[in-house]
Amino acid sequence: MNDALYPKPTRSLAEKRKALAPDAEAAFRTFSETVFRDGALSAKTKQLVAIAVAHVTQCPYCIQGHTKEARRRGASAEEIMEAIWVAAEMRAGAAYAHSALALTALGEGGEND
Template sequence: MSDYYDRTEDKKFTAVYKKETPDILAAFSAFDSAVFAAEGREIPLKYRELIALAVGITTQCVYCIDAHSQNAVKAGATDGELAEAAWVATAIRAGGGYAHGRLAFKLGGAGDHQH
């Protein structure tokens, strides 16, 4: 999917949202602005951006990775913090695979089969 990513050109397609669903776009923009407000939140912006980066890595959203890695750095994140956020995301993805893999035993009737 990242083969289709173009940092500059892709933003032009926001015009479709503006034309077709301006009310929803405005609500989303207000929500996003509140979540990432520089002040007035319990979690400092740098950490919210690092969380967003980790989520973006976990969901493999190149747009989120691009924006939130830059925003995290602007908010004071170091390369070490970016690296740890990436490793947190990696651990969660791996842990999800491990945990959901257990469903194969549960749903496959583990213990019901003779090998």
């Protein structure tokens, strides 16, 4: 990760974040632990979902953290890459689908189709 653009996560940054908003920090940790527990979806599947979402939101911290956790939960490199490809398709598909907005705007401007 480019340290100039994205600071390396450190204990000191984590402690500062916690000190500045301890209640929110505790609530977030509890929420995260609850969300990523085994449930209707396995913890491994939830980590694969998180990897896909992290690629769509383009969060380098999330990509690294959830990839490592997915591996700890037994995800293979192939499963992780497949989740990333699903994210890529969904992002591209959304751009394609939203072209309807531009096409509609073109029609509203009085131009011929």
